[in-house]
Amino acid sequence: MDRRTAREEAFKYLFQLDINDDQTMNSEKMDPFMKKIVTGVNQHKEAIDQLIRKHLENWSFDRIALVEKTILRIAAYEITYEDDIPVGVSINEAVELAHTYGDEKSSKFINGVLSKIIF
Template sequence: MEERRQARERAVQALYQIDINKNVSYQNMTESLQEDLNGYSKKLINGVMSHLSEIDQEISDKLEHWSFNRIATVEKTVLRIAVYEMLYEDSVPKEVSVNEAVELAKRFNEEKSGKFINGVLSKFM
């Protein structure tokens, strides 16, 4: 369990960097972080990047009174990982994806980020 949590944290860090550094490809980013990424981190990063437009659309469809472009990069990154798991990783229960996403949001941002993440992801249940 702890290994997956660390994998998610590494994936958040890598995907965040990819999102803010538009001129860096995710292949270059994952190569530079190679020693810090385990198999599940790589799976999350590659999965999110492979399905980015579908994931972003799914998130946009669930937002109420909010636009996707207004979501802060940390929250957007956490949501992308959770939605990827919920849609494409049958081995991860949706409740686990939601709980892990809330914890990641609180770890990398603040308490209210966790509440926002929980509110959006609850619509995928």
């Protein structure tokens, strides 16, 4: 599984985990990169959410749709905790996920928040 696919599968898994809080992680079947993202986002969720909150303008964290929130969490995790992933790649992948799973405004919103995080 390539990293883009693993990232997309991690997105789906984390999204589902937020909906069904009682899910347990079956890491035996997970791609190593997917597992790294899922585990990292879950371990650092509070810090990641605070980072996102800090960089929102005229927007409440609670108002962010779960699709965008999950995408932001993955990208913020990568930017903050994964030194081997270039920041531009994390942002680009997040924007691509937003194009696929969000609405017509999602990608601009994701790009705007992530741009504030990196500067």
